[in-house]
Amino acid sequence: MPFKDMPIRRKLMRIIFLICGTALLAMSISLFIYGSRSFRKSSLEKLSTIGKIICTNSTAALIFENRQDAKEILAALKAEPHVVTAVLYDEKGKPFVHYPSELDTNAFPLRPGPEGFRFAHSRLEGFQPVVMETRRLGTLYMQSDLGDMYEEFRNYAIITTLVMILSLSLAWMLTRLLQKNISVPILALAGTARMISDKKDYSVRAVKRSKDELGSLTDAFNDMLEQIQEQNLALNEFNQKLEQKVSERTIQLENLNKELEAFSYSISHDLRAPLRGIIGFVTILEEDYTSRLDDEARRITTIIKNNTMKMGHLIDDLLAFSRMGRKDIEKTTISTSAMVEEVIREVAPDDKNGHIQWVIDSIPDVKGDINAVRQVWINLISNAVKYSAKKAAPVIEIGFISRQGETIFFIKDNGVGFDEKYKHKLFKVFQRLHSTDDFEGTGVGLAIVEKVIAKHGGRVWAEAAVGKGACFYFSLPD
Amino acid sequence: MIPNSVDLLLVEDNADDAELTIRELKRHKLANNLYHVRDGEEALDFIFCQGKYTGTRDISHTPKVILLDIQMPKVNGIEVLEKIKSDERTRQLPVVILTSSKEDPDIKRCYDLGANSYIVKPVNFERFTVAIQSLGYYWLLLNQNPV
Numbered sequence: 001m002p003f004k005d006m007p008i009r010r011k012l013m014r015i016i017f018l019i020c021g022t023a024l025l026a027m028s029i030s031l032f033i034y035g036s037r038s039f040r041k042s043s044l045e046k047l048s049t050i051g052k053i054i055c056t057n058s059t060a061a062l063i064f065e066n067r068q069d070a071k072e073i074l075a076a077l078k079a080e081p082h083v084v085t086a087v088l089y090d091e092k093g094k095p096f097v098h099y100p101s102e103l104d105t106n107a108f109p110l111r112p113g114p115e116g117f118r119f120a121h122s123r124l125e126g127f128q129p130v131v132m133e134t135r136r137l138g139t140l141y142m143q144s145d146l147g148d149m150y151e152e153f154r155n156y157a158i159i160t161t162l163v164m165i166l167s168l169s170l171a172w173m174l175t176r177l178l179q180k181n182i183s184v185p186i187l188a189l190a191g192t193a194r195m196i197s198d199k200k201d202y203s204v205r206a207v208k209r210s211k212d213e214l215g216s217l218t219d220a221f222n223d224m225l226e227q228i229q230e231q232n233l234a235l236n237e238f239n240q241k242l243e244q245k246v247s248e249r250t251i252q253l254e255n256l257n258k259e260l261e262a263f264s265y266s267i268s269h270d271l272r273a274p275l276r277g278i279i280g281f282v283t284i285l286e287e288d289y290t291s292r293l294d295d296e297a298r299r300i301t302t303i304i305k306n307n308t309m310k311m312g313h314l315i316d317d318l319l320a321f322s323r324m325g326r327k328d329i330e331k332t333t334i335s336t337s338a339m340v341e342e343v344i345r346e347v348a349p350d351d352k353n354g355h356i357q358w359v360i361d362s363i364p365d366v367k368g369d370i371n372a373v374r375q376v377w378i379n380l381i382s383n384a385v386k387y388s389a390k391k392a393a394p395v396i397e398i399g400f401i402s403r404q405g406e407t408i409f410f411i412k413d414n415g416v417g418f419d420e421k422y423k424h425k426l427f428k429v430f431q432r433l434h435s436t437d438d439f440e441g442t443g444v445g446l447a448i449v450e451k452v453i454a455k456h457g458g459r460v461w462a463e464a465a466v467g468k469g470a471c472f473y474f475s476l477p478d
Numbered sequence: 479m480i481p482n483s484v485d486l487l488l489v490e491d492n493a494d495d496a497e498l499t500i501r502e503l504k505r506h507k508l509a510n511n512l513y514h515v516r517d518g519e520e521a522l523d524f525i526f527c528q529g530k531y532t533g534t535r536d537i538s539h540t541p542k543v544i545l546l547d548i549q550m551p552k553v554n555g556i557e558v559l560e561k562i563k564s565d566e567r568t569r570q571l572p573v574v575i576l577t578s579s580k581e582d583p584d585i586k587r588c589y590d591l592g593a594n595s596y597i598v599k600p601v602n603f604e605r606f607t608v609a610i611q612s613l614g615y616y617w618l619l620l621n622q623n624p625v
Contacts, residue, residue, distance in 0.1 A: 269549055269578040272601050276578070277494040279603040284501070305603075312601035 008186055012179040013172075020171040021164075028160045039152055043124060047117055047144050050080060051128040055140050058088055062130055062137040065090075067097055074099035084123075085143040088130070096138060112139035122146055185214040189221060202229040257326060264319050271315050278308045310442075317444035320375075321429060324448050329369035329455050336363045336409075339374055340381070340398060347382040356385065361399035366407055366476045372452040373476075379445035380411045380472050386439055387470065388415030406458065406475045414469040426462055449474065485511035485618055487541040489521040489558065490576070491550040495599065499545070499576075502607045508614035513541075518553025521546070522561055525568055543572045543617035548584060556584055556591070563592040570624050574613055 003011065054073060061069035070088055077083045077099055086099040087108045098108060117126030125143040129136055192206040202225055208218045282301050286293065293301070340363065348356060366373075381396070388394035391414060401408040418426070418433040425431040427450035430443040446460075453460045453474045464470035486509070490496040496514055503509035515521045521544075523529035527537045544562070548555035555575060562568045574595040575588050588596055597613060600606045 272578045272599075273492055273495065275601045276498070276599060276603070276606060277492075279601060280494070280498040280606065283603045284498075309602060 009179060009183045012183055013175055016175040016179065017168070017172060020168060024164050024167055028164060032156060032160065035156055036149075036153065039149055040119065043144070043146075043149060044117055044119075047083070047124055047126070047142060048128065050077070050083065051117075051126075051140055051142055054086070054142075055128055055130045058130055058140070059132045059137055062088070062090065062096065063132070065096075070097040071099075071101060075101075080144075082144045082146075082148050083142060084145050085125075085141070087141040089139040089141070091136065091138055093139065108141060108143070112141060117142075119146075181210075182214070185209045185218065189214075189218055193221070196225070202232055260322070260326065264322055268315060268319050272312060275308050275312050275315075279305050282308075310436075314442050317442045318429075321444050321448050321451070324372065324375070324451050327372070329372055329452075331367045331456075332370060333365050334368050334370055334373055335365050337365075339370075340377055343374065343377045343381050347378060348385050356388070356394045356396055359395065359397040359399075363398065363400045363409065364402070364407060367478065368456055368476055369452075372455070376449050376452050376474065379449050380474075383445060383472070384411050384413040384415065384470075386415075386441070387417075387434075388413040391415055403475070406477045408473055408475045410471055410473045412469065412471040417464040417466050417468050417470045419466050420464055423462065423464075427460060483511055483539070484513040485542045486513070486614070487521070487524065487544045488512060488514045489518065489544060489550070489555070490514065490547045491517050492547070495547070498603075498606065499610050502610040503614050506611050506614060508611075508618055517550045518555060518558045521558050522553060525558075525562060525571075526565070537567055540568060540571050542621070542623060543574060545574050545576055545613075548575060548577045548588075556587065559588060559591050559593055572617055572621065572623065574617065 003014070006014070054077075057073045058070055060066070061073060074086050074088065074097060077086055085103065085108055088096045088098070089112045090096040093111050095105070095108070095110065098105075112127045115127050115129060117124060117128075123143055123145055125141070128140045128142070130138045130140055188209070189206050192204060196202060196204050205222050205225060206218045208215050208222075282304050286298065286301050340360065344358065381398075384396045385394075388396065393414075395414045397410075397412040399410055399412075401410070416434070416438075422433050425433065427446045428443075429447040431447075432441060432443040434441075449472075450460050453476070457477045458475040460472070460474045462470055462472045486503070488496060488499060490499065493516075496516075500509055500512060500514065503512060513524070515524055519529075523531045524535075525537075525540075525544075527533070527535055546555045546558060555577075559573055559575070562571055562573060569592070572594040573592070574597060575593045576597055576599055578599050585596055595613070597609060600609060
C-alpha cells in the first residue's frame with residue numbers, strides 16, 4: 001500500500017519511527033567514529049609507552065651485549081598478548097634478539113626503519129631508538145595485532161544495536177500511546193462521517209475531545225451537520241407539502257379528466273343522435289314523398305343532409321382532437337416504412353391507376369406512440385393527397401433527414417400549397433387556409449398533428465408557396 | 479304481437495332511432511317478429527317475464543337477438559347486459575350493443591360482460607341503413623343459435 005493511502009494511525013507510527021530511527025542511527029555512527037578514533041590513539045600511545053619501558057630496560061643488555069638479559073626483557077611482553085613480535089637491533093642495525101625466540105627471521109624487518117609507530121595492514125608496528133644520554137645503542141621494533149581493537153568494536157556494535165532496539169521499542173510504545181492524541185479524534189470524526197453517509201442520519205454529532213485544530217474541525221463538522229439537518233427538515237417539510245399538493249392536484253386533474261371524458265362521451269352521444277334523426281327523416285321524406293318534391297325541394301333536402309353530415313364530422317374531429325390531448329403516449333419502436341405504406345393504402349385507396357406519383361425514401365424506424373404517430377401520418381398524407389388532387393400529375397414525396405438526437409420526416413406535395421404569411425395559423429384548431437368549397441375539411445387534422453408531435457417532444461413546421469405545393473416537416477427525438 | 483314468438487327484441491329509448499331502425503328492418507322484411515321496449519327496466523321485465531310481462535310469455539322462448547341501446551333512463555344497457563349474461567337461462571342469448579358514440583368508455587366492459595357485437599350507429603343515414611340491414615340478416619337469418 002502506498003504511504004499516502006495508509007490509515008492515518010499507521011502513517012503517524014511510521015513517521016515517528018522513521019524520525020527516531022534516523023536520529024538514533026546518526027548518533028550511533030558519530031559515537032562509533034569518535035570511539036574508533038580515540039581507541040586508535042590510545043593503542044598507539046600504549047604501544048609507544050611499552051616501547052619506552054623496554055628501551056630503557058635494555059640499555060645495559062645492549063652495552064654489554066648480553067643476549068640472555070635482552071631476551072628476558074623482551075620475554076616480559078608475554079603480559080601483553082597483543083604484542084606479537086618484538087626485535088632489538090644493535091648499534092649497527094643488525095637484529096640482536098627477537099621475541100618470541102622461535103620466530104622465523106623472515107617475520108620481521110632485517111634492518112630498522114624510520115622512527116615511530118603507525119597502522120599498517122591490520123596491525124600496528126613501528127621502530128623506537130634505544131638511547132642512553134646521547135648515545136644511540138640500538139633500535140626496538142614492535143608489532144601489535146589489532147585484536148583488542150576489533151573486540152572493542154564488536155562490543156561497541158553490540159551495545160549500540162541493543163540500545164537502538166531498546167530505544168526504538170520504547171519509541172514505538174510511546175508512539176502507540178501518544179499518536180492516539182491525534183489519530184483518535186480524526187478517526188472518530190471519519191467514523192461519524194461514514195456512519196452518517198451510510199445511514200443518512202444527520203442527527204448524529206461528533207464528540208469533541210480537545211480544543212486544538214481537531215477540536216475546531218469537529219465543531220465545524222457538527223455545525224455543518226446541524227445545517228444539513230435543518231435544511232433536510234425544511235426540505236422534507238417542503239417535499240411533503242409539495243407531494244400533498246401534487247396528489248391533490250392529481251386527484252383534481254383526474255376528476256377533471258373523468259369529467260371531460262364523460263363530457264365528450266355525452267357530447268358525441270347526445271349530439272350525434274339528433275343528427276342521425278335529421279338525416280334519417282329527411283331521407284325518409286325524400287324516399288316516401290318523391291312525387292311531391294320538386295327539384296328545388298330536393299336541392300334543399302340535400303343541403304340539409306350535407307350540413308348535418310358536416311356537423312357530424314366536426315363533432316368527430318373535435319372529439320378526436322380532445323382525446324389526443326388527454327391520452328398519455330406509450331413509446332415503442334415504430335416500423336415507419338410499413339406504417340407509411342399502410343397509411344397510403346388507407347388514405348388513397350382509389351389511386352390504383354397510379355394517378356399520384358409516390359416518391360418514398362427508405363425511412364428509418366423511430367420511437368413513438370404507434371396510434372398517435374399513425375394518426376400524424378394519416379393526417380399529413382391525406383392532406384397531401386387532398387391538396388394535390390386537382391393537379392394533372394400529383395407528386396408526393398416522403399423522406400427524412402437524420403440529425404443529432406432526432407429524425408426529421410417530411411411530406412412534400414406539388415399541390416395548391418398555401419400562402420406562407422398565414423403559416424402561424426396552420427396548426428391551430430379550426431383554422432383553415434382554404435375554403436370548404438375548394439377543399440373539404442374541418443381544420444382539426446394539423447392541430448392533432450401538432451399536439452401529437454409536441455407530446456413526443458418534437459416539432460412541426462411547413463414550407464409552401466401558393467400553387468407550387470407544400471412541404472410539412474415533423475421531428476421525433478431518438 | 480304474441481310476446482312468445484319474438485325473434486328480435488329492440489331496446490331503444492330514442493323514439494326516432496327506434497322508428498328509423500324498425501323502418502329499415504321492415505323494408506327488408508326482418509321486422510315481422512320484432513318487439514320494441516323503451517327502457518332497460520321494461521327490457522328486463524320482458525326477458526325475465528316479470529312486472530307487466532308476468533304470465534304473458536314463457537321465459538324459455540328467448541328472442542334470436544337483442545338489439546340493446548346503452549344510454550337509457552332508469553336501467554341502462556350495461557345493467558341489462560349484465561343481468562342477461564349472468565343468468566343461466568338467458569346467458570346464451572345474443573346481445574348486440576347499439577350506441578351513438580365511438581367514445582363509449584364501456585366498449586371493453588360490454589365485451590367483458592359477454593356482448594356479442596358492438597355497433598356504433600352512424601350519423602350518415604345510408605351507412606346506418608346498411609348497418610341495421612346487415613345485422614338483421616346476420617342475427618336473424620344466418621346465425622345459428624344453440625337449440
